[in-house]
Amino acid sequence: MKSAMTIVNYDPRLVQSKNPYPKGPNDWKRFFSFNTDAKVIGIQYIVTALFFLLIGGLLAMLIRGELITPPSDLFDPTVYNGLYTMHGTIMLFLFLFPILSGLTNLLVPPMIGAPDMAFPKLNALAFWLVPVFSIILLLSFFVPGGPASSGWWSYPPISIQNPLGKMINGEMLWIIAISLSGISSIIGAVNFVTTIIRMRAPGMGFFKMPIFIWTVLAAQLLQLLGLPALTGGAIMLFFDLTFGTSFFRIEGGGDPVLFQHFFWFYSHPAVYVMVLPVFGIFSELFPVYSRKPLFGYKFVAVASFGITILSLVVWVHHMFYTGTPMWMRNLFMFTTMLIAVPTGVKVFAWIATLWGGNIRLTTPMLFCLGGLFNFIFGGITGVMLATVPVDIHVGNTYFVVAHFHYIIFNTIAFGIFAGIYHWFPKFTGKMFYEGLGKVHFALTFIGATLNWLPLHWAGLLGMPRRVASYDPEFAIWNVLASIGAFILGVASIPFILNMVSSWVRGKSAPPNPWKAIGLEWLLPSPPPHENFEEDIPTVLNEPYCYGLDKPFVEDEQFYVEKSLKKH
Amino acid sequence: MNTKIRRIKKSGFSKTFIIIFAVILNIILSLLMGYWSYSWLPIQASEAAHYVDNLFAFETTIGTFIFLGCTGTMAWILVFNRAPKYDESNGEPLEGNLKLEIIWTLVPLLLVLGISTYSTSVNYKLENLGSKIKYDYGAEVPFVEEKKVFDYGPIDVISRQWNWEFVYPNGIHSSELHLPVDKKSNFRLITEDVIHSFYVPAFRLKQDIIPGSVITYSLTPTKEGVFRLRDAMFSGAYFSENQTNVIVESEEIFYKWIKETVKKELQNGLNPAGSLYQKRLKNGNRGWATVKPAPDPKVNDAGIKSRPHDS
Numbered sequence A: 001m002k003s004a005m006t007i008v009n010y011d012p013r014l015v016q017s018k019n020p021y022p023k024g025p026n027d028w029k030r031f032f033s034f035n036t037d038a039k040v041i042g043i044q045y046i047v048t049a050l051f052f053l054l055i056g057g058l059l060a061m062l063i064r065g066e067l068i069t070p071p072s073d074l075f076d077p078t079v080y081n082g083l084y085t086m087h088g089t090i091m092l093f094l095f096l097f098p099i100l101s102g103l104t105n106l107l108v109p110p111m112i113g114a115p116d117m118a119f120p121k122l123n124a125l126a127f128w129l130v131p132v133f134s135i136i137l138l139l140s141f142f143v144p145g146g147p148a149s150s151g152w153w154s155y156p157p158i159s160i161q162n163p164l165g166k167m168i169n170g171e172m173l174w175i176i177a178i179s180l181s182g183i184s185s186i187i188g189a190v191n192f193v194t195t196i197i198r199m200r201a202p203g204m205g206f207f208k209m210p211i212f213i214w215t216v217l218a219a220q221l222l223q224l225l226g227l228p229a230l231t232g233g234a235i236m237l238f239f240d241l242t243f244g245t246s247f248f249r250i251e252g253g254g255d256p257v258l259f260q261h262f263f264w265f266y267s268h269p270a271v272y273v274m275v276l277p278v279f280g281i282f283s284e285l286f287p288v289y290s291r292k293p294l295f296g297y298k299f300v301a302v303a304s305f306g307i308t309i310l311s312l313v314v315w316v317h318h319m320f321y322t323g324t325p326m327w328m329r330n331l332f333m334f335t336t337m338l339i340a341v342p343t344g345v346k347v348f349a350w351i352a353t354l355w356g357g358n359i360r361l362t363t364p365m366l367f368c369l370g371g372l373f374n375f376i377f378g379g380i381t382g383v384m385l386a387t388v389p390v391d392i393h394v395g396n397t398y399f400v401v402a403h404f405h406y407i408i409f410n411t412i413a414f415g416i417f418a419g420i421y422h423w424f425p426k427f428t429g430k431m432f433y434e435g436l437g438k439v440h441f442a443l444t445f446i447g448a449t450l451n452w453l454p455l456h457w458a459g460l461l462g463m464p465r466r467v468a469s470y471d472p473e474f475a476i477w478n479v480l481a482s483i484g485a486f487i488l489g490v491a492s493i494p495f496i497l498n499m500v501s502s503w504v505r506g507k508s509a510p511p512n513p514w515k516a517i518g519l520e521w522l523l524p525s526p527p528p529h530e531n532f533e534e535d536i537p538t539v540l541n542e543p544y545c546y547g548l549d550k551p552f553v554e555d556e557q558f559y560v561e562k563s564l565k566k567h
Numbered sequence B: 001m002n003t004k005i006r007r008i009k010k011s012g013f014s015k016t017f018i019i020i021f022a023v024i025l026n027i028i029l030s031l032l033m034g035y036w037s038y039s040w041l042p043i044q045a046s047e048a049a050h051y052v053d054n055l056f057a058f059e060t061t062i063g064t065f066i067f068l069g070c071t072g073t074m075a076w077i078l079v080f081n082r083a084p085k086y087d088e089s090n091g092e093p094l095e096g097n098l099k100l101e102i103i104w105t106l107v108p109l110l111l112v113l114g115i116s117t118y119s120t121s122v123n124y125k126l127e128n129l130g131s132k133i134k135y136d137y138g139a140e141v142p143f144v145e146e147k148k149v150f151d152y153g154p155i156d157v158i159s160r161q162w163n164w165e166f167v168y169p170n171g172i173h174s175s176e177l178h179l180p181v182d183k184k185s186n187f188r189l190i191t192e193d194v195i196h197s198f199y200v201p202a203f204r205l206k207q208d209i210i211p212g213s214v215i216t217y218s219l220t221p222t223k224e225g226v227f228r229l230r231d232a233m234f235s236g237a238y239f240s241e242n243q244t245n246v247i248v249e250s251e252e253i254f255y256k257w258i259k260e261t262v263k264k265e266l267q268n269g270l271n272p273a274g275s276l277y278q279k280r281l282k283n284g285n286r287g288w289a290t291v292k293p294a295p296d297p298k299v300n301d302a303g304i305k306s307r308p309h310d311s
Helices: A002-009 A028-032 A038-067 A077-112 A120-142 A170-198 A211-243 A256-290 A297-311 A315-319 A326-338 A340-354 A363-386 A388-394 A398-428 A434-452 A455-460 A472-505 A556-564 B012-040 B047-080 B098-126 B251-262 B272-282
Strands: B129-134 B152-159 B164-167 B177-180 B185-191 B196-200 B205-209 B213-219 B225-231 B243-249
Touching: A028 A038, A038 A077, A038 A120, A038 A398, A038 A472, A077 A120, A077 A170, A077 A211, A077 A256, A077 A398, A120 A170, A170 A211, A211 A256, A211 A297, A256 A297, A256 A315, A256 A340, A256 A363, A256 A398, A297 A340, A315 A326, A326 A340, A326 A363, A326 A388, A326 B098, A340 A363, A340 B047, A340 B098, A363 A388, A363 A398, A363 A434, A363 B047, A388 B047, A388 B098, A388 B205, A398 A434, A398 A455, A398 A472, A434 A455, A434 A472, A455 A472, B012 B047, B047 B098, B152 B177, B152 B196, B164 B177, B177 B251, B185 B196, B185 B205, B205 B213, B243 B251
Parallel strands: B152 B185, B177 B243
Antiparallel strands: B129 B213, B152 B164, B185 B213, B196 B205, B196 B225, B225 B243
């Protein structure tokens, strides 16, 4: 009776619709084609993004090589500026956004019991834009004058100075790449939101969705609301640079500060677009590896939307010292501080989930715990930066660089690694090597801490960010940071080794190696094309009922047996 | 699934004792950290520094308490709640606790509102920023009447790619910023090209300088010495060289400097980017594109490039 009532929110046309990809060949070539299978697209995204992680990481090591000594001695300062600009751009737009789209593509359909994404062709289009804009961005290294070198903020007037006066220049290619990336993300967001709202399994009401789905929904709605501002701003910048309009040029009566509003209206929420799915990963993994229900599921779920709404009204905290009037500084300080509340709810809920659990320190759990540890630290420095007087001193210094790397690498990338390890057996059908995974974790944690912890002190003492040379009193912090960066470079070796060798010749994975509760774990590893095919499960209870004797789906045994059969 | 609850049963007394001990230890460590945090910052050389450092120390104390509270709990869990090998049984199936969840929503809410209110009061005490007036491109920089009270000024702070120039009310041009101690000095911040930022770490003050606008700004140095003024907003190729010194002197020495400098002829001032750019041209102009550095400023006091600084 219960299931018959809850079936209402499921769209039965989905099961009846014809398979949109009747002949997806199950070989390696599908990864290089315009494939519309979300699982193929997910892996395409992840592998592409990891490739760019290596390139961005290489640039990072070049930057740290320059900064290991005070004078500017490794590169000409113009080259340094291009390298750090490209490092930031590649890491954000070519690594983090694509890799999260990849994980989302892999996880959303199986987790909600859908056969695929709502718009498979759009999905493939969104992915194939990534190599297009990546190549445009990388080509900018080879145009006369070098790549964009005004930082990933690309503030005018510095970004539209165009020293060589050529029509085709690094900055122009940069803007084109960023706009295409924006378009790709908007297409992706439309797809994810539609899929989550329309294609959930029968019985899966909003408060029975896994937290990862909640966070993806919150993050992708944020993309839809925020990205048009950045993409619009980028197009105006393109016109100013190429056709001499004056949206931001003072020569024609424009205002350079206007761009900062367009930029931060999206680019601050962008951090939440990246961190929310990672919060989702934390919320998925802590219950599995401590074998307990997620503490306060509903609070954690709703907190994601608290973050979404608040993050749209905090952008001016990046502009506390641009001449922003007092009332505006105070207002945006209050809104920024409020974000600590829903975020705190999540952190406390995770710790309460761990409390009294049966903790298993597998590689994904280690990355989660490391990520949470770093996030608590980065969150506290974030609150410090939100207070105007402190921000006026440490804003635009290495304190900010250290803070946002604590969020963007030490939290987000840690969460991504946790997610990759956790779901690796599910989507490749192979187990990874625990030993190599633990080596990867240890090197990453040590390297990341050594890299970014000392830089807080450099910033507090007044070392501005983006400098190619600095006064000798900052040397000690920078030497430590550079050593950390090189350790991080080494950390990529066990990771690549693990991924490649396990996928090629690892032990084959059972359907549910972690004994986890969730729709994706009721599927074979790797799942078939259309996930559950004709037998979509009916969801009965909220997820994470470890030890509660509440079945997640109707007739669970049927799915467990089906998943064990070779397909 | 059978639920196995495996927890070392402690007596209520020892549990309370452990918690009280941990909280006291945490408070002591947090207070110590807040005390140490003053030493992480440069010397306090302006009126603002004292307020900023107090706020920072306050936040460090609270932050340390929360950080150690959370990570200490995590460490406790990792030591005492580890599953033995091959044990795949479940932990205590706690689904939540409404009272606890409301507490950890309300307490942080009150805490951040408290910190924000404290910071707002600091903002009103500092009030360095005056008005920001836009002017047309190419037009003369307008004279802005500063409504706030100040003792000396206005000094024009002119920023360029990549040098600084200071013009005093009596018409002196200088490459270094000389200021009288304990006097509120007033500035007009002007840029001739891109966005720069007027940042003196020892003063704890930073203000962006926006093209097409003139911004008035006031501050009171409280310590004599030589402090670095750094451009803090990325401004292109030789951004990191765009630094100069702030020299805070007693009123007597300051006015003596004014009197002597007025007599000096105009000469080429500090312009580290200029010489670096000449070197680059000599080496075949390798590297990526850059705009040409502004020519050497013509100043009465050329300053000393490698003057030792206090902070």
